[in-house]
Amino acid sequence: MIENYKAVYEGAEAEIIEKKSRFIATVFPVESEEQAIALIEATKKKYWNANHNCFAYIIGKNQEIQRCSDDGEPSQTAGRPMLDVLLLEGIHNTLVIVTRYFGGTLLGTGGLVRAYSKAVQEGLANSLIANxxxxxxxxxxxxxxxxxxxxxxxxxxxxxxxxxxxxxxxxxxxxxxxxxxxxxxxxxxxxxxxxxxxxxxxxxxxxxxxxxxxxxxx
Missing domain, CATH: 3.30.70.240 (Alpha-Beta Plaits)
Incomplete structure (x- = not known):
């Protein structure tokens, strides 16, 4: 058993605007992949008219399960950067979904990476993290x-x-x-x-x- 690890105790939401595109980050504590998948589906139904619902999650004390999705964004511009934020923070048993409403202006690959990463960071900052x-x-x-x-x-x-x-x-x-x-x-x-x-x-x-x-x- 590992001696210390961080996990979300209470999730939260955060929203950022980049060139009129809205990025809504929703953070959840999760204990299983089944729970994560169910929350992803529920969030997609909630934001059914959004352009994208990208996600990343890490489950297990040793971060055994790691998954992410760009959900239609250019490859490696959303899900992977989101997962990288979770890994950098050392977070376990956490799911984050970033919902995007396109504002009419293309952000480019670098802009997308920065926007999705920032949205996750803001979501985690609003959440209650247990050490x-x-x-x-x-x-x-x-x-x-x-x-x-x-x-x-x-x-x-x-x-x-x-x-x-x-x-x-x-x-x-x-x-x-x-x-x-x-x-x-x-x-x-x-x-x-x-x-x-x-x-x-x-x-x-x-x-x-x-x-x-x-x-x-x-």
Whole structure:
């Protein structure tokens, strides 16, 4: 499993005008090629009177599936430049469709490449992008003498706490990025003289979105 990747969390639209041609970019989060194809068909129906509905999508944590279409524009002037923007941004599980209404003036191949690329960039800028990080859910159980030391370590490393329970002992569940797991566990054991009980529950992706921790089942 890769440690980090970016994906669209909430899609958006953006519109640009180039020599009276309208380029409308619509960005979607997608989890499968079937979902992407269905959204492409739905968008073509929505913009049934447009001259072109070009698209590009990348699916998979390793960007295994990559597809694009010029939809009638000159070869390599729309779909491929759109896909290149997604690749440059390191985006996963994302579909972008750019709808064009021709304004009467030819843009030339260079102009088309720039327009479609810019439309995708604007669409992504308006979307909410999640930076997903692979982490371990770690359950920590300790006595009240140890909790202060543990909380200091967590704060020092900016580790997110998912839940906490205070009874005769303290039990907290935290999200530890994979790259920091071994170091944190070692530090907790040393700080509590081995008295804290640690249990690794599961590995999961998470992202901080609008100051909130969001976990993903990938």
């Amino acid at each position: 997903k990080c692979l982490a371990t859910k770690l359950c920590i159980e300790t006595d009240y003498n140890g909790i202060g030391k543990i909380q200091y370590l967590l704060g020092q490393r900016k580790i997110n706490t998912l839940s906490s329970e205070y009874t005769d002992r303290v039990e907290i569940t935290v999200l530890v990025p994979i790259s920091e797991k071994e170091g944190l566990i070692k530090a907790i054991i040393e700080a509590t003289n081995g008295k804290a009980f640690l249990e690794e529950l599961e590995d999961i992706y998470f992202a901080i979105i609008k100051d909130e921790v969001i976990c993903f089942v990938d």
